[in-house]
């Protein structure tokens with residue numbers, strides 16, 4: 001570790017752990033103190049034509065990408081082989097499905113971000129954290145998919161398993177290999193760093209709405225009754241206007 | 251039978267002068283905040299007119315409320331739950347802000363800052379959403395008093411099905427106001443549409459509310475309500491709706507719109523209903539039968555059997571008493587002069603309306619007839635297709651029968667009281683001809699014309715002490731036992747109700763002290 005600078009230590013060791021810590025503590029804090037701010041903060045009322053395309057494309061693309069990562073990471077190769085899927089088919093499927101998801105997400109983010117910039121009504125409701133989120137998402141997906149397409153499919157190939165992967169695994173075993181990641185091409189570095197950053201931003205952005213996916217709706221009775229009940233007074237410091245500080249530009 | 255109490259409302263449209271006082275006071279109390287500039291929990295529409303938001307009554311466009319599927323089962327108009335969830339990222343049925351009216355204010359600073367000597371400085375309209383200059387093109391009340399009639403009123407969905415000739419004649423002769431708040435439905439589709447379960451109907455009084463802490467901004471309630479009485483606060487990202495002024499109702503006071511109404515045309519009171527019958531009633535096959543079906547859900551608070559059962563199910567005695575004195579129950583069920591707004595949406599709405607008679611008498615008068623003679627007015631009510639069919643589209647899913655019956659009853663009230671007060675003979679069989687008695691008509695006169703404050707609003711205060719009951723028992727167990735844990739015997743319930751039905755707690759384990 002002789003030739004690692006303090007900056008490198010910060011980006012490749014401190015940042016990931018910090019981001020994870022902020023992610024966990026931030027969510028606990030926000031869940032407890034900011035139920036009122038926990039929302040998708042829809043802007044469909046203000047603008048619907050662009051949202052009609054941007055939002056579904058983006059979300060379905062994101063779900064595709066998440067599913068792809070889950071399949072790729074969790075399902076071992078021998079399983080797919082056991083049910084008779086040859087390696088080449090699997091590769092072809094994952095490459096094309098992955099590309100499709102990437103294209104959808106990129107198109108979606110571009111539409112959503114463009115809409116936030118250009119449509120005055122939406123722009124007026126946009127807080128800095130909205131821009132940061134969208135830009136980070138765009139950067140992550142671009143730096144994730146560009147090398148896959150240009151380097152691995154069209155170019156000479158690059159094996160990130162010798163640089164990014166050891167560092168990444170090291171983070172979880174407590175000895176991240178900083179030199180390895182520091183020597184990776186810049187796209188991979190940007191991808192990794194911005195991916196960690198978005199975890200840190202997550203609890204303070206509208207992204208928290210993802211945890212509230214209302215699947216329960218499929219089972220619950222249509223009409224909800226509630227009886228008036230005695231509610232304990234709010235915890236000290238939890239009332240007041242605190243929630244306004246998150247995600248609201250005005 | 252599951253007996254529930256509902257705080258319900260009746261509005262007497264004959265008396266509405268369209269002054270919008272109710273709208274303004276409601277706005278001042280509830281939606282005078284950033285994010286709700288465009289929101290009117292209470293709004294008053296001119297009928298015929300497109301409404302607020304535009305054409306909200308046209309459910310083939312907005313897919314609000316319920317419908318029946320092929321097997322006759324109740325289903326949300328916008329499709330299955332799965333379909334809802336799949337379209338959560340973009341709600342195809344959500345009105346845009348332009349359908350309500352882009353909220354605007356004026357750049358008043360230019361008036362104040364204009365240099366001395368400027369002739370006629372003017373304040374420009376600026377958008378409340380963006381702060382930019384804008385041209386005002388539409389607002390919640392744009393077609394008030396038939397303004398722009400030929401262009402706008404023709405867009406009224408309630409005119410559908412009326413012939414062109416009728417439509418044309420319509421504007422020349424017929425106009426009235428329709429004040430609207432949330433209906434606090436017995437089968438609220440807004441609640442059924444909410445994926446988070448943040449919306450609920452209160453068990454005690456039936457008021458429908460949005461839990462602001464649980465709403466996640468999926469905005470389906472907005473499109474799911476056929477009356478478009480849930481609104482999206484674009485700053486907080488949460489849904490908001492008419493609360494029936496529950497803090498006032500709990501204190502036994504009328505809602506702010508009723509309290510300030512210039513025409514004093516609102517009635518508030520309890521209705522007891524059988525919650526087990528609600529879904530069957532809402533699934534009545536023919537929409538024209540929905541009015542009768544909803545009536546069959548209501549229970550008669552004067553029936554001793556119902557009273558006993560209600561007491562057994564925990565409805566306090568003062569609430570049962572209030573239900574007996576309820577003006578709303580009287581107008582809806584006893585005299586049957588109030589009708590539900592758009593029963594065909596199948597939400598079983600609970601703000602009912604007494605249809606306006608004045609437009610009819612105006613026509614009779616204009617035709618040179620004597621508008622005091624009930625026979626002539628009766629004949630006019632039969633002959634005039636215009637108001638009856640139009641009102642039927644509003645109140646009875648197109649069946650003119652009940653509307654005509656109500657208008658005749660109102661005419662009979664006028665005729666009887668006129669005769670009595672002028673010392674003339676009350677026309678024979680007048681009351682019977684509308685299926686009532688002389689006393690009934692006198693009651694209606696008292697309720698509709700005299701309309702004393704105490705008789706318009708019979709609102710029993712909430713039983714807040716019920717909420718604290720469990721806690722008091724809890725403290726009794728652990729703090730008030732003499733002799734310590736060894737001699738611990740849970741005391742028999744030390745609670746009793748007084749004559750008014752209020753629950754009292756006796757915290758001394760020794761009994762009454």
Ligand code: HEM
Pocket residue numbers: 040041042043044051055059062112113116133134206207209210211213214338339340467468
């Ligand atoms: C899990 C289920 C999810 C649901 C039900 C959901 C639903 C929604 C809804 C209703 C909106 C508001 C759209 C509007 O303006 O009307 C929204 C916006 C958004 N969602 Fe999701 N979402 C989910 C997951 C995610 C995930 C996993 C991400 C990203 C990692 C995400 C990122 C976003 C972003 C960035 C926006 C803002 C779009 C804009 O700029 O207007 N969502 N989502």
Ligand code: SF4
Pocket residue numbers: 431432433434435438439440441458474475476477478479480491597
């Ligand atoms: S009128 Fe009120 S209770 Fe009925 S569906 Fe609409 S918002 Fe819900």
Ligand code: SF4
Pocket residue numbers: 265266267268269270271272273294427429510511512513514515
């Ligand atoms: S205050 Fe009364 S009279 Fe005036 S518009 Fe409202 S309901 Fe009609």
